Amino acid sequence: MEGHYLVGNQGIYKILEFLGEGSFGKVAKCSKLGSPECYAIKIMNCSREGQKEFKMMKLIKDLDPDENHLIKMFERFTFQGMTCIVFELLDVSLIDSYKRDSSTRTHLCLIRVIAQQMLKALKALKGIGVTHCDIKLDNIMFAERDSANVKLIDFGLAVETKKLSTGTEIQITPFRAPEVILGLPLDDSVDMWALGVVLASVYFGNYPFPCDTEYETIRAMVQIFGLPEAEVLHKAKYKAPHFTRDNGHWRLCTPEEYTESTGEQLQFSHNPTGKSWVTKKCTFVNNPLKKI
Numbered sequence: 001m002e003g004h005y006l007v008g009n010q011g012i013y014k015i016l017e018f019l020g021e022g023s024f025g026k027v028a029k030c031s032k033l034g035s036p037e038c039y040a041i042k043i044m045n046c047s048r049e050g051q052k053e054f055k056m057m058k059l060i061k062d063l064d065p066d067e068n069h070l071i072k073m074f075e076r077f078t079f080q081g082m083t084c085i086v087f088e089l090l091d092v093s094l095i096d097s098y099k100r101d102s103s104t105r106t107h108l109c110l111i112r113v114i115a116q117q118m119l120k121a122l123k124a125l126k127g128i129g130v131t132h133c134d135i136k137l138d139n140i141m142f143a144e145r146d147s148a149n150v151k152l153i154d155f156g157l158a159v160e161t162k163k164l165s166t167g168t169e170i171q172i173t174p175f176r177a178p179e180v181i182l183g184l185p186l187d188d189s190v191d192m193w194a195l196g197v198v199l200a201s202v203y204f205g206n207y208p209f210p211c212d213t214e215y216e217t218i219r220a221m222v223q224i225f226g227l228p229e230a231e232v233l234h235k236a237k238y239k240a241p242h243f244t245r246d247n248g249h250w251r252l253c254t255p256e257e258y259t260e261s262t263g264e265q266l267q268f269s270h271n272p273t274g275k276s277w278v279t280k281k282c283t284f285v286n287n288p289l290k291k292i
Contacts, residue, residue, distance in 0.1 A: 008077040024049045050083025056158040068124035069117040071153040095137040133157045133170040135194035174211040183237030
């Protein structure tokens, strides 16, 4: 609760306010007794998840967090059965920045700066064999208000790349790479895909692919990029709801075929030219564009 104290290994922290809440716990803004600095402390009820994130943070500890645009960790401790990880306090995420001011379009020059910084972060992670697995608008934060400096946060789902196995469920739908959806071999390229979706989202003001279902996402990808190669589909574990074969040739399933195989209804609309399937983009702000 706000006003309570957390006793760590490097000091005593007072909870000032809670900044957010996730499936494994909360993030609190805390002051440290005897210090003017404030910190973001992730307080987790599940010690297993806390240990996993701390393990990943130890792997990246030797990387310069400022140079490589990664969040900085100071310590981990257990207090009253909860696992607490102390991080530097940043400003706001990309998604929250849009909520502050969604009136004007993001300039391409700023998007380029964000891209350069995040590519540097991914290069650093690749160098030590780590894949983030959860890159999205929420997990890229501005270091300070009115600054273009961003950092990659939340390594709770990060894994050693060599341990990424086919069929692993990672990433939320709007940022999910096609190889994750289709059940193909995975590597650190899933992070590159997710970053590309982030940058497109920042530019357009909404997600570039419909994301109510994975079928909608795959259908939009096929419309833009074309069908995956036959040898790729042969290897895919989860192709059945999305693709079928006619006379030995692969094609995208129709919406009716998808519904028949999964029981999941898709949205249709009528127009003067006949029946057409309507896809919806998942908008992340009320007003679509914003200048950061």
